[in-house]
Amino acid sequence: MGQKTTALKFVILLGFVSLCADATYEGARSITGAYLETLGASGTLVGLIAGFGELVSYGLRITIGYLSDRTHQYWSITTIGYFLNTAVVPLLALAARWEVAAGLMIAERTGKAIRTPPRDALLSHGVSQLGRGFGFGLHEAMDQTGAVMGPLAVAAVLYWWGGYQNGFVILIVPAILGLLLLLILRQLYPNPQNFEEETSVQHQQELPRVFWIYLGAVALVAAGYADFPLIAYHLQKQDIASGLIIPLIYALAMGVDAIAALIFGRLFDRNGISILMLAVLISCVFAPLVFSDNTNFTLAGMIFW
Helix, strand or coil, rough: CCCCHHHHHHHHHHHHHHHHHHHHHHHHHHHHHHHHHCCCCHHHHHHHHHHHHHHHHHCCCCHHHHHHHCCHHHHHHHHHHHHHHHHHHHHHHHHHHHHHHHHHHHHHHHHHHHHHHHHHHHHHHHHHHHEEEEEHHHHHHHHHHHHHHHHHHHHHHHHHHHCHHHHHHHHHHHHEEEHHHHHHHHHHHHHHHCCCCCCCCCCCCCCCHHHHHHHHHHHHHHCCCCCCHHHHHHHHHHHCCCHHHHHHHHHHHHHHHHHHHHHHHHHHHHHHHHHHHHHHHHHHHHHHHHCCHHHHHHHHHHHHH
16 A cells, blocks of 8 residues: 555544544534523623633643643543543533533643644654645545534434533544544554654754744634634524524534535645635625624524634
């Protein structure tokens, strides 16, 4: 089996791990905003909880990334992160107070912060054989396929049995499957760095100016972002969508993400950063649409989101 074929198999299998993980936590995120509302949390609290969770999710990554590089324990740290990221989700069914649910939501975001940097480092070795835009796009497409399946499963549970707690319980299935597959993948590919045809070590004292410009642009994009729990709270509070429809709307957005990842990943390999600029311009119109009181505008906004 050729090196490129083996690398593709590795990327696909790691994609299935992410698919299961996303089915778990994205299934939960499709209803946590509405769930917090039923537990008595205000819109302000929902926004603060979701925002703080994202702050932890992204802010902790620099420390975890540094730790991963220093220890070279990429697989171990990835495994710990995936376990925390998914294991706490079914526990949301037991939360009787919004404070408990908020703590579990932040724990889930912490798990994602722990597993993402080392996971992406492992993935980068595999995609080096495939084209980085396409490779990461393929992984994102599989990742977001799980993000569609999870909310759909939750919506089905809400339809047949009702109760947000039941929606959280069903998510234990993809959580266990994803963790088992991760352990198997770790045994099959203990050294993904072997996919790299050539490794060049560069000793650079400081990051280049273009990196900081890019980082500033990303920060501005993030400042205009709204997390879905706040959107879900708005949908339920304004009676735009019911508890059953909210996860379906989220699944729609994740489906768009999966398709866009493949298309824009391939275009990035051909055209470079201009494609990323186009993606940002397309998505930036989501906010006034999503937070309107019109159902059709909301659906369009979720597609852009």
